[in-house]
Amino acid sequence: MAADKVDPIHQFHINKLIPIEIGGYDLSFTNSALFMVATVVVAAAFLFLTTSSRSLVPGRLQSVSEMAYEFVGNMLRDAAGTQGMKFFPFVFSLFMFVLVANLLGLFPYFFTVTSHIIVTFGLAALVIGTVVVYGFMKHGLGFLKLFVPHGVPVFLLPLVVLIEVISFVSRPVSLSVRLFANMLAGHITLKVFSGFVVSLSALGAVGVAGSVLPLAMAVALTALELLVAFLQAYVFAVLTCMYLNDALHPGH
Amino acid sequence: MFVTSAFAQESAPAADTSHAATEGDTHSGTSVPAEAHGTFPPFDPATFPSQLLWLAITFGLFYLFLKRVVMPRVGGIIEVRNDRITQDLDQASKLKGEADAAVAAYEQELTEAKTKANAIGQQAGDAAKAEAETARKKVEAALDEKLGEAEARISSIKAKAMKEVGSIAEDTASAIVEALVGGKASKAEIAAAVKSVAR
Numbered sequence: 077m078a079a080d081k082v083d084p085i086h087q088f089h090i091n092k093l094i095p096i097e098i099g100g101y102d103l104s105f106t107n108s109a110l111f112m113v114a115t116v117v118v119a120a121a122f123l124f125l126t127t128s129s130r131s132l133v134p135g136r137l138q139s140v141s142e143m144a145y146e147f148v149g150n151m152l153r154d155a156a157g158t159q160g161m162k163f164f165p166f167v168f169s170l171f172m173f174v175l176v177a178n179l180l181g182l183f184p185y186f187f188t189v190t191s192h193i194i195v196t197f198g199l200a201a202l203v204i205g206t207v208v209v210y211g212f213m214k215h216g217l218g219f220l221k222l223f224v225p226h227g228v229p230v231f232l233l234p235l236v237v238l239i240e241v242i243s244f245v246s247r248p249v250s251l252s253v254r255l256f257a258n259m260l261a262g263h264i265t266l267k268v269f270s271g272f273v274v275s276l277s278a279l280g281a282v283g284v285a286g287s288v289l290p291l292a293m294a295v296a297l298t299a300l301e302l303l304v305a306f307l308q309a310y311v312f313a314v315l316t317c318m319y320l321n322d323a324l325h326p327g328h
Numbered sequence: 329m330f331v332t333s334a335f336a337q338e339s340a341p342a343a344d345t346s347h348a349a350t351e352g353d354t355h356s357g358t359s360v361p362a363e364a365h366g367t368f369p370p371f372d373p374a375t376f377p378s379q380l381l382w383l384a385i386t387f388g389l390f391y392l393f394l395k396r397v398v399m400p401r402v403g404g405i406i407e408v409r410n411d412r413i414t415q416d417l418d419q420a421s422k423l424k425g426e427a428d429a430a431v432a433a434y435e436q437e438l439t440e441a442k443t444k445a446n447a448i449g450q451q452a453g454d455a456a457k458a459e460a461e462t463a464r465k466k467v468e469a470a471l472d473e474k475l476g477e478a479e480a481r482i483s484s485i486k487a488k489a490m491k492e493v494g495s496i497a498e499d500t501a502s503a504i505v506e507a508l509v510g511g512k513a514s515k516a517e518i519a520a521a522v523k524s525v526a527r
Contacts, residue, residue: 088369090379101377108375109382116390123398130405132412138405145402165395173390192369194376198383260370 084267088191088260108195111180111187119176144172148313155317156324163320166206170199171313178259178305182298190308191259193252200252203316211323222326251315258308262301269294497522 094105123144126137134142148168152160174190181188189195211219223240224233272290276283369375498518505513 085369090369090372090375096378102374103378103381105382106375106378108379109386112382112386116386120390120393120398123394123402127398127401127405130401130408132409134405142402142406145399146406165391165399168399169387169391169394172394173387192375192379193371194379195383198380199387202387256370 084264084271087187087263087267090192107187108189108192111177111189112195115173115177115180115189118180119172122176123172144168151314152317152320155314156321159324160317160320163206167313167316167320170203170316171309174199174255174312175306175309178309179302181259181263182301182305188259188263190255191263193256196252196256197248199255199312200248203251203319204248207319207323210320211326214323215326219323219326222322226327247315247319251312255308255312258304262297262304266294266297266301269297494519494522497525 090106090108092102092104092106093110096103096105122137123141126135126141129135129138131138145168148171149161149164152164152167156163177189180186181191208219211222215221223237223244225236225240228236269290273287273294276287276290279286498515501518501522502513502515505511505518
């Protein structure tokens with residue numbers, strides 16, 4: 077176990093807890109699935125229990141729930157207007173899910189759901205899928221105007237449209253890779269520095285004295301990761317709002 | 329991990345043998361699992377179906393729960409609070425209007441009372457002044473009367489005295505004449521002489 081602790085990649089391993097296999101696909105309930113469930117349960121229970129008193133003058137925890145609600149609500153209204161409020165439950169769920177998954181991942185020995193590209197890509201694909209489906213449902217082929225900006229000279233148009241299409245296609249990639257890479261890199265760095273503390277303190281008095289430095293670094297990194305956990309959830313939600321705005325108002 | 333081993337080589341001579349042995353164990357232990365795993369776990373496609381499935385299940389349930397239960401509730405709380413705040417603000421502005429009216433009424437009453445008080449003061453002052461004037465006039469009249477009386481007395485006394493000055497002079501003159509000449513001058517002569525001197 078001590079050996080595993082110093083391996084910075086070990087924390088990302090997926091272990092099958094309940095093996096399930098259907099039609100040749102491995103659909104096991106893994107530690108990743110366990111922490112998805114934990115994320116959902118923690119977030120839902122927090123939101124549900126803190127607002128159960130429905131106080132007119134909120135307590136601290138109820139304030140937190142209300143702040144999250146209004147924070148996301150204002151973000152969406154600013155980016156996509158009042159029309160965008162029909163996506164409020166979606167954006168709020170995304171924000172809370174990513175935020176709680178990031179924060180839970182900061183606990184030692186906890187699995188970080190958002191450090192797996194497939195999870196963040198799944199969420200990003202959901203966002204872009206929503207944008208595309210809703211865009212075509214609402215505007216029909218008019219949604220394609222998204223790729224044709226106004227006021228561009230005709231001879232430049234093919235180039236501009238190509239660039240717009242590439243930028244649209246790269247959105248799910250950038251959205252998912254940003255979150256995934258931030259969480260992955262942060263957790264690896266944390267683990268490496270914590271590993272230094274363990275290895276150094278095994279070297280006797282000098283090592284123990286020297287391990288103060290990586291320990292301080294690990295403490296500082298934990299604070300930074302806390303910020304990153306919130307920031308990435310925020311960025312994910314903000315970008316979702318902006319993409320949804322494109323679905324609502326495809327003309328530039 | 330290569331950094332750890334570098335540290336180990338530097339500080340190994342300083343540390344005692346037992347610690348060095350533990351360090352060696354740790355070091356050899358660390359390198360083994362890293363090499364044992366072929367693919368980097370986040371990029372291992374074997375885990376994708378399961379993760380996607382469970383993400384869909386958990387996120388879907390989370391979305392439904394938030395949409396059906398949590399968000400109407402939080403939205404309701406905030407709406408009720410906003411209504412209440414608007415109501416309270418309305419009431420507050422109404423009360424403020426009432427308070428302002430009361431202040432205005434009070435100030436008006438105060439001004440009226442001040443004017444009244446001024447009028448009363450003026451009146452009282454005028455009355456007192458008039459009374460004082462009459463009293464003064466009365467006193468002045470009495471003093472004038474007394475002054476006239478005194479002047480009349482003085483002039484009568486003066487006249488009497490002036491009249492007596494003549495007879496005294498005549499008496500004195502007759503006595504002087506008697507003493508100097510030894511004869512008696514007639515009363516008429518003396519009177520004539522006194523009169524001529526007095527003139």
